[in-house]
Amino acid sequence: MAKRQLNRRQSWRIEKIQGERAARAAKRESRAVEALEGGDLGPEQTGLVIAHFGVQVEVEALQGECIGQVFRCHLRANLPALVTGDQVVWRAGNQGDGVIVAQLPRNSELCRPDMRGQLKPVAANVDQIVIVFAPLPEPHANLIDRYLVAAEHAGIEPLLLLNKADLIAADNSQTINALLDVYRQLGYSLLEVSAHQGDGIAQLKKRLDGHVSVFVGQSGVGKSSLVNGLLPGVDTRVGALSELTGKGTHTTTTARLFHFPGGGQLIDSPGIREFGLGHVSRDDVEAGFIEFNDLLGRCRFRDCKHDREPGCALLQALEEGRIQPQRMASYRHIIASLPEDDY
Numbered sequence: 142m143a144k145r146q147l148n149r150r151q152s153w154r155i156e157k158i159q160g161e162r163a164a165r166a167a168k169r170e171s172r173a174v175e176a177l178e179g180g181d182l183g184p185e186q187t188g189l190v191i192a193h194f195g196v197q198v199e200v201e202a203l204q205g206e207c208i209g210q211v212f213r214c215h216l217r218a219n220l221p222a223l224v225t226g227d228q229v230v231w232r233a234g235n236q237g238d239g240v241i242v243a244q245l246p247r248n249s250e251l252c253r254p255d256m257r258g259q260l261k262p263v264a265a266n267v268d269q270i271v272i273v274f275a276p277l278p279e280p281h282a283n284l285i286d287r288y289l290v291a292a293e294h295a296g297i298e299p300l301l302l303l304n305k306a307d308l309i310a311a312d313n314s315q316t317i318n319a320l321l322d323v324y325r326q327l328g329y330s331l332l333e334v335s336a337h338q339g340d341g342i343a344q345l346k347k348r349l350d351g352h353v354s355v356f357v358g359q360s361g362v363g364k365s366s367l368v369n370g371l372l373p374g375v376d377t378r379v380g381a382l383s384e385l386t387g388k389g390t391h392t393t394t395t396a397r398l399f400h401f402p403g404g405g406q407l408i409d410s411p412g413i414r415e416f417g418l419g420h421v422s423r424d425d426v427e428a429g430f431i432e433f434n435d436l437l438g439r440c441r442f443r444d445c446k447h448d449r450e451p452g453c454a455l456l457q458a459l460e461e462g463r464i465q466p467q468r469m470a471s472y473r474h475i476i477a478s479l480p481e482d483d484y
């Protein structure tokens with residue numbers, strides 16, 4: 142009991158300190174914006190957010206004489222939350238800095254709930270989600286399925302990417318191949334590569350050319366290593382797996398956008414431990430399982446939960462092997478984790 146009270150008090154204090162810190166930062170920011178706006182600002186122009194640092198963002202000029210150059214920009218107070226990949230209207234200051242004036246409409250956004258369950262966009266205007274996994278850290282099919290649901294929900298093309306193919310050996314090849322088979326059977330695009338040995342990197346490059354892609358996946362699967370392999374000259378930070386847990390160590394802390402010399406963009410994002418789907422409904426989840434598409438609406442009961450109802454089209458397909466047991470288990474796991482009013 143005493144411990145719990147202490148924890149509550151502690152977390153209240155932490156929240157208070159964080160709140161005060163955020164308020165001080167906001168004040169500093171608004172003073173910086175005022176100072177900039179009081180000075181000599183350049184004309185309004187469009188830019189691309191290539192990285193995000195708390196209250197400031199890095200913007201690449203998309204037009205004008207500074208095209209291609211990067212500016213550290215402050216945000217006007219009334220702006221919506223910006224993410225990497227956003228296009229904005231901004232004005233340059235005279236010291237490599239600037240002010241963001243407006244956010245331009247997004248044509249896609251990949252969202253996920255934050256620690257408090259609140260929905261947060263992680264990248265904007267991407268047209269391909271590259272779901273990266275590896276033999277180590279051990280892949281979780283359910284996490285892959287969650288990303289697939291998020292991709293289908295956002296209407297963004299998914300690409301499954303197995304990295305660290307060099308780590309496939311006698312002791313894990315069966316498990317890995319069984320996992321890959323699930324997605325091959327569903328018709329998803331799948332590539333096997335090794336950032337370390339370079340296998341498959343040329344093929345991957347071809348798949349990314351001309352697209353705006355975002356790398357997502359568990360921490361430690363090698364997303365940043367792949368960026369380094371794909372874009373020589375870019376030297377983004379890579380971190381060893383924890384010796385204790387064999388998991389990634391959350392090396393990348395902010396999503397960052399890179400350009401391919403021949404066109405196309407790639408966003409490296411921070412790895413995650415869990416990927417909630419708080420913002421999607423049961424219908425969205427069902428629509429995200431592409432093998433359900435032809436079956437939905439064919440159950441005897443309109444509000445069928447596909448649990449044990451008689452005349453359920455999904456259960457029958459499961460029995461006949463048209464739905465893979467692992468995917469059905471994954472579907473149930475995801476549904477069970479949705480907030481209750483979404484059931």
Ligand SMILES: Nc1nc2c(ncn2[C@@H]2O[C@H](COP(=O)(O)OP(=O)(O)OP(=O)(O)O)[C@@H](O)[C@H]2O)c(=O)[nH]1
Binds near residue numbers: 306334360392
């Ligand atoms: N054997 C092997 N190891 C790799 C390969 N690619 C990356 N690694 C290693 O995996 C570890 C994690 O790599 P990162 O690139 O930092 O992984 P990440 O996905 O960016 O991790 P976060 O930034 O934390 O999300 C490092 O020790 C890399 O050297 C590969 O193809 N083969």
Ligand SMILES: [Mg+2]
Binds near residue numbers: 409412
């Ligand atoms: Mg990384």
Ligand SMILES: [Zn+2]
Binds near residue numbers: 445446447453454455
């Ligand atoms: Zn049913």
